[in-house]
Amino acid sequence: MIFVFYAILSTLILAESTKNETTRDYCSLPDAIYADGVSAADFGATGWSYANADNWADLVVTCGGSFQSPIDIITSGTTQESIQPQINYKSKDAGVGYEEANKPYTKEYEGEYSEIDVTDASGSVYRYYAKQFHIHTPSEHTIDGKYFDLEIHFVHQAIQDEEQDCNKVKNKLTVFGLMFSEQPNAADYEAFKPWFDSNATGEVDSFDLNDFFSKMSDVTYYHYNGSLTTLPCSQTVNWVVFQQPLPISTAQLKQFQDFLSDSTLFPIKHNNRPIQHLNGRKILKGTAITAGVTEIPDVEASFAQTLFMAILMIILIQ
Template sequence: MHWGYEGAGAPYLWAGLKDEYAVCATGKQQSPIDITAVTVTQLPDIEFNYQASPLAISNNGHTIKVSYAPGSYITVDGKRYDLLQFHFHSPSEHTIGGKAYDMVAHLVHQAADGRLGVIGVMFKAGTIGNDRIAQLWQHMPVETGVTNSVPEVMINAADLFPLDDTYFNYSGSLTTPPCSEGVNWMVLAAPSAISEAQLQQFTDLFPLSTRPVQPLNGRVVNVSN
């Protein structure tokens, strides 16, 4: 049985699907979480060094994923994380004060030591469309297992971000199997905009793509001041 978001592969059953998924149930630093109680502190700036990348967009059966060309990275507190890919969930997996946003992009980065750093960019649906999302959706495959490589279309992940770079920071996990822990999560507090029509284009393909929030287990969530 392959993992999924409902039925026999639903999140509460992930740990029993494969031995390597056991931490989905036994882990104490699982993601996503509800971000409610936070500690205001002086978090390091996220230094962005993104370059444009040729578009390679795939439908993996769980979400739409955009693979990124090598060379783009962030630096956080002196540590470099290279951007590998970004993908989407709807509604957002992390909630803020118990409320989810309409969609989220997870930008997955990896440091030289193997540690992952993931930035969450929330999206709020309304009347205003998002030019970058429109460009991505124009080329997204509707069939599972298909990748569309469009080398003449260059994208820059920086275009997904809101103007406000305030972020929440905590130690968590992947939100999909194998639910590996030790992920440096940076969830932006302010959302970007998408249109209701753009949201529906995604949810028509993936009506459910969200793991429920997990126990905090005493972890501290920091927010930049």
């Protein structure tokens, strides 16, 4: 009987140790063609920087494509979108942390977050997972010619599984662009503190991407097909840019700007790519549905509960 107990216990421990190990097959991005061996990692005085942003196409041919980002969103020329997608994160987990990535050209957190269904600019709905978010100051996109103090990009990548085929996903990435405007009395965002505060860990332990949308009274967005705004400028991005800026305190905005202190790489403390030509692309306008989606509960019994029941069964058998 003791042997049975240990067999059950070993099985439970193995199941618990592997339960949270999820391997996903992410849709791959196209390989970019670089000139003279320059790669996306070669940011600096001898590679690419924001000082030579107008000449990125000389380094990577993709950066000279017709569907580049960012763009100026002229609201009078947008078309009302027929499908109003839900911009809510499903199966969100407060225990999933984002680790700070070592990027010389931005501040970025990386770490798989949660699943989200997103309507592509073609009208099809695909599933993505949030992979990272990073900052640009001032904003990269403009709305009716207006720049904002800061823009955060939430980058999501599509997956290949039994329900979704990467070959049928036109845009392998969906990026949400959220604008921020300086307000001296605005409260600091806890999610940004690990980037700069010496007493922080460099990891966001408890973070819900829905929190940003919950602060918006207007969830109007603009939707178009575009590209990455850094090398390799891959034209495989489904862009969703929100109109209403969120507040950011003077102190936190200055922290972002001070990070871009090298004037040879960041002219006047900017890390935003210049506006690109629209080239006939259609810009759709919609209103996101952000209410009514809650955390999906974990209906599986906990390890402790399962172990207790196993021990109880063994005792009863004896």
